[in-house]
Amino acid sequence: MHKEFLMGNEAIALGAVAAGVNLVSGYPGTPSTEVLETVAKRRADAAYVEWSVNEKAAMEVAAGAAYAGARALVTMKQVGLNVASDPLMSLAYIGVKGGMVVLVADDPGPISSQTEQDTRHFAFFSKIPCFDPSSAQEAYEMIQEAFAYSEKYHTPVFFRPTTRVCHGYASVTVKDADEYTLHQPDGFTKDTGRWVIFPRLSYQNHIKIEERNLTLAEDFSSYKRNQIIRSDDLLDSSGGIAGFPDSKTGRLTAPRKGIAAGGISFTYVMEALKAAGSAPVLKIATPHPFPERLALEFLDGLDEVLCIEELDPVIERELIHLCGRHHLPVKIYGKLSRHVKNAGENTRDSVSENIRGFLAQKNESAEGAADLPNSPVQNGAPDLPVRPPILCAGCPHRASFYAVKTAMKGKKTIFCGDIGCYTLGNAMPLDMVDTCLCMGAGLGIAQGVGRIEPDTHCFAFVGDSTFFASAITGVVNAVYNQADMTLIILDNSTTAMTGHQPHPGTGRTMMGEIVTKIDIEAVLRGIGLTTVETVDPLDYEASVSCVRRVAEEPGVKAIIFKSPCIAVTKPSRSMHVRPEKCISCKKCIRELGCPALIVSGKIVSIDASLCTGCSLCSQICPTGAIVNGKEGDGNE
């Protein structure tokens, strides 16, 4: 054993490696991405690792490996699970042979996601067991246990960390390489009665699954990470007794109170109890199947329980259900009773406030607690700068959006966006994203709008990684159903938003192989598009005329704006403003919104530390005041 300072996701990856994982597949998505990358970085010799084309593909690859007896891990963010849910729902009925862990990272807040969906609910829905770690150290150990449970019960299991567990760091005690489990897959055994899903098999397996989950609930009641934490010191900070029998008289001085929590919120509860007083805590590490026996033991003798959890009130509903089924006179508080906010992430402070309020209540007249304060009001503080995320200086997406905007000025248009860095094209002054729903949706939405408003020029913008992940079906649909739309591919040769992962168009795999690039233009022509033009968005004139020309053609047509992400290429020399030529019209600032363009005094100047020399600003400057190179170096 040794200690390492690890991000939660790195700890999860090393835990999977210690469990002898044979295959890891996934699709990038914050906050899950670093798990797969860490396995590749630390142990590519021992495990096969791939970025799959999307989450559905990743789920199926992992399932196949587990059918063949391997220990398999598949990783994704919560919305990725929606894409992978088709294979998963059926896989729940079929089961696995080797251990299979489905890692789905949830994102309370949400901090970088479209939804605040709760994968614990997906566990109930699919009847698949779910593990919910509360810290990096626990996650490291728990994923090893998750593989063992998966094999013991022949079922895929969910492993569901949230953002603060995924991206929190800690000094974690981990195994040395010679302590790792070696898992030898014993291969796929043909058995159509086991691996081929038919209605009759589903019915039979459904019966078994319901029985199994009763057994698992009992098993989980003894699982060490589900626990009741009782403090020896029952005095609260004010010296009073927080709802427990007086040790001398045995009489109750107040309602007896407990707190139930899971995930990162459990750590917030434990921190809050340092100051707010004592109460027994039920820690739920496996929200499904719910450890009922343990929960009943916790509820026994309590009058009130406050549930602290993020996203949906899963623990709260389970406890209410238990109280109802067992006729327990325990009041359960939480999100449903409006004692805890029901959207956004919990914080140390919100949880402290919840617990202080709960423990201070004298009796059950607690309905409808007050709204929770956020951070304390800063008296007299000056207005703080607002910093929404924006496209980087030199980002080719800015040029692509600007070219389309210029070309289509004055025409009736809709610009359907998609998921990726280019969602930031919605920000002022570009304002070029009219809709954004989920990965690949822009194509379908553009088609739907076009059916209702035939006089609108319908555009769909999609990135290169998203194109492969989930846009191809939409193109086929458009061509087959004779839609009239313009597809804009923003090809920056990487998966930029999540940290530059390779994809089918990059010609590299996660195992480091150099492979044939899948050519987007050839794919589009193969589907049947006759107009597919590729243009460099940093050539402003060429881009604008290309859009004008292509948009007027009938049917489905595409433009590929091809220019690499500035984070994966060397910048050229920064631009600079010739002050004598700048007339302070500020067109560059008003129209481009590039963070390298700043106003200094009356004129515009360029922050050389940010500028990549993309030259878009110099191409639109009406007086030619923006030039390449340093002043006086002969390049003007």
Place this chain on the structure above:
Amino acid sequence: MNKNIVLCGVGGQGTVLASKLIAAAAMQKDLPVMSAETIGMAQRGGSVFSHVRIGEGIYSPMIANGEADIIIGFEPGETVRMLPFLKKGGTVVTSSRKISPVTATLSGSSYSGDGMIAYLNEQVKELYIVDAEKACEEIGSSKVLNLLLLGAAVKSGALGLSEEDIKAAIRTRLPEKFHALNFAALAYARPARCPRK
């Protein structure tokens, strides 16, 4: 030793490396460490923070309001934003160089770094200001803001780590060719150069 440290700034300024160095320095002293930081979409030109917690008996990587021993601010407005985390009598080390957001440039509204420093002066007793522009010029690199601020934090005494501790962390985490430059930045802070308001 128990220390709660908040680092903050604008995406791309180097807060993450600074927090990693603090953590590495604490781990070399066999102290448990937890930290948390901004990752993902919020990084792009947005406000970023790191929380670093050192010592026994810690459950959560996140710091609560009024709990930070020290705030190390890479940008004056971001320092003010994090002020609710500072405990009573806590220390603030901040760069005085402002970074204007694109939103301010677009709307023509003025954002004044001096206003932020003035406010910090009113609110914080233990305030150390680093003139990053001058310091980077004197050292000859614009990439050492994080070590300049760490140096000032060490000198303030509120970090609980010595210059030697940070140096040891630099040796393990950065390529050798960058050691001398970073050591110079770390040693730069002196009372005359980084005045306590």
